Amino acid sequence: MWAFTAAALLTAAAVSANANSCIVSASNNGNDDSPAINAALAQCSKDSTITFTLGTNYNVFNPVGANNLSNVTIYMQGNLHLPRNITSVQALVNASANTNASALYWFDLNGPRVNWLGTPNTTSGFIEAYGQTWWDANPVNGTGTTARPHLMRYNTSNAMMQYMKIHQPIAWNVALSGTNITVRDTFISAYSNSTAFPFNTDGFDVKGNHIQILDSTIFNGDDAIAVQSGSHDILFRGGTIGYQSHGMSIGSLGQDQSQFANVTDIVFDDVTVINAVYAARFKSWIGGQGLAQNVSWTNIRSYNVSFPIFITQSYFNQGSAQTQIENGTTTGRPNNSSVVMKNFRWENFTGTINSFQPGDGSCVTDVSGKTTVLEFERETA
Ligand SMILES: *[C@@H]1O[C@H](CO)[C@@H](O)[C@H](O)[C@H]1NC(C)=O
Numbered sequence: 001m002w003a004f005t006a007a008a009l010l011t012a013a014a015v016s017a018n019a020n021s022c023i024v025s026a027s028n029n030g031n032d033d034s035p036a037i038n039a040a041l042a043q044c045s046k047d048s049t050i051t052f053t054l055g056t057n058y059n060v061f062n063p064v065g066a067n068n069l070s071n072v073t074i075y076m077q078g079n080l081h082l083p084r085n086i087t088s089v090q091a092l093v094n095a096s097a098n099t100n101a102s103a104l105y106w107f108d109l110n111g112p113r114v115n116w117l118g119t120p121n122t123t124s125g126f127i128e129a130y131g132q133t134w135w136d137a138n139p140v141n142g143t144g145t146t147a148r149p150h151l152m153r154y155n156t157s158n159a160m161m162q163y164m165k166i167h168q169p170i171a172w173n174v175a176l177s178g179t180n181i182t183v184r185d186t187f188i189s190a191y192s193n194s195t196a197f198p199f200n201t202d203g204f205d206v207k208g209n210h211i212q213i214l215d216s217t218i219f220n221g222d223d224a225i226a227v228q229s230g231s232h233d234i235l236f237r238g239g240t241i242g243y244q245s246h247g248m249s250i251g252s253l254g255q256d257q258s259q260f261a262n263v264t265d266i267v268f269d270d271v272t273v274i275n276a277v278y279a280a281r282f283k284s285w286i287g288g289q290g291l292a293q294n295v296s297w298t299n300i301r302s303y304n305v306s307f308p309i310f311i312t313q314s315y316f317n318q319g320s321a322q323t324q325i326e327n328g329t330t331t332g333r334p335n336n337s338s339v340v341m342k343n344f345r346w347e348n349f350t351g352t353i354n355s356f357q358p359g360d361g362s363c364v365t366d367v368s369g370k371t372t373v374l375e376f377e378r379e380t381a
Pocket residue numbers: 041042043045046068
C-alpha cells in the first residue's frame with residue numbers, strides 16, 4: 001500500500017498533464033526517470049503530445065514504451081541517457097530473452113500516428129547511449145558484446161520522425177516498421193574513440209510500405225539502412241553516410257528458407273558515402289527463396305569506399321556458422337536456390353575506391369541488357 005502511494009506520488013510529480021498534453025520532468029538527482037516517461041506514455045497515449053524539455057537530462061535506466069499509442073506527438077527536446085552500467089543492462093536483456101522476446105527494445109513505441117519531433121539544437125535532443133564501453137568490451141575479432149539491447153522499435157503508420165539524434169548507440173538503432181512514414185534529418189554517430197569497432201550499429205532496419213527516409217547523417221559500423229523482406233515502396237534520399245558503414249543495403253533476404261522473401265520498388269538516391277566499407281549492397285542467403293524487384297541506387301557520390309557496389313547471394317552472418325533451415329536447425333542449407341533479383345539499376349556513381357581494399361566497380365549489366373558504366377578512380381595515396 002505504501003509502495004503504491006509512493007509510486008503514484010512520483011508519477012504525479014514527474015509528469016504534469018492536462019487532458020492531452022504531458023510534460024515530462026526529470027528527477028535531476030541521478031534517479032531513474034523511466035517511471036515518469038512510462039507514466040507520460042500511459043496518460044498521454046491518445047490524441048496527445050508528450051514533451052521532453054530543452055536542455056533537460058533524463059535518465060532512462062530501464063526500457064520504456066507503449067503498445068497502444070494513437071495520434072501522439074513526442075517533442076524530444078531534452079537528452080535521454082541510457083545506463084552506463086553494462087551488467088545491469090545485460091541482466092534486463094537476459095530477462096527479456098527468457099520471455100522469448102525477439103529482442104529488448106530500450107524505446108518501444110507502437111501504434112498509429114506516432115510522431116517523433118526532435119530539435120536541430122546541437123547540444124540538446126540527443127539519445128546518449130554510451131555504446132563506447134560496449135564496443136570496447138567486445139573482444140578483438142569478437143562479434144559484439146553479449147546481451148545487447150536494440151535501441152528503438154518504432155512501429156507506426158501515417159507518421160513522421162524528424163531530428164532523431166543518437167550518440168554512441170550500443171548496437172542496432174531504429175527498427176522502423178509500418179506504413180506511410182516519413183523520416184528526415186536523422187543524425188546518428190557511432191564514432192569509436194578506440195580501435196574497438198561499433199558492431200551491429202545499423203541505422204534503420206526497415207520493414208514496411210511507403211516509407212521515406214530523407215537527408216540522413218549516419219556514421220556507423222553496419223548498414224545505414226537495411227531494407228528487409230516485406231518492404232515495398234521505400235525511398236532513401238539525400239544526406240551523408242559513412243565512417244565504417246555498410247551502406248545502403250537490401251537484406252539480408254532468404255535466411256529463413258521456409259519464407260518467400262519479397263521486396264519491391266526500393267530507391268536509394270542522391271546520397272554521399274564517405275570512408276565506408278560498402279555503398280550499395282544486396283545480400284541474400286544461399287538456399288533462400290523470393291523476389292527482389294525494381295531496386296535502384298542512383299546519383300551516389302562514393303568517396304574512399306571499399307566496395308561501392310556489392311552483391312552477394314551467399315550471405316551468412318559473420319562469426320557464426322548460422323545456416324538456418326525450415327526446422328530451425330543450423331547445419332547446412334538443403335539446396336542452392338537464391339532470391340531472384342529482377343530489374344536492378346546502379347546509375348551515376350562517382351568518387352573513389354578505397355585504396356587499401358579496392359572493390360570491383362568496373363561495370364554492371366542489368367537484366368534488360370542495358371549497360372551502365374560506372375566511373376571510378378583509384379585513390380592515389
Ligand atoms: C494504454 O495503456 C496504458 C497502460 O496500460 C493505459 O493507462 C492507457 O489508458 C491506455 N490507453 C488507451 C488509449 O487505451
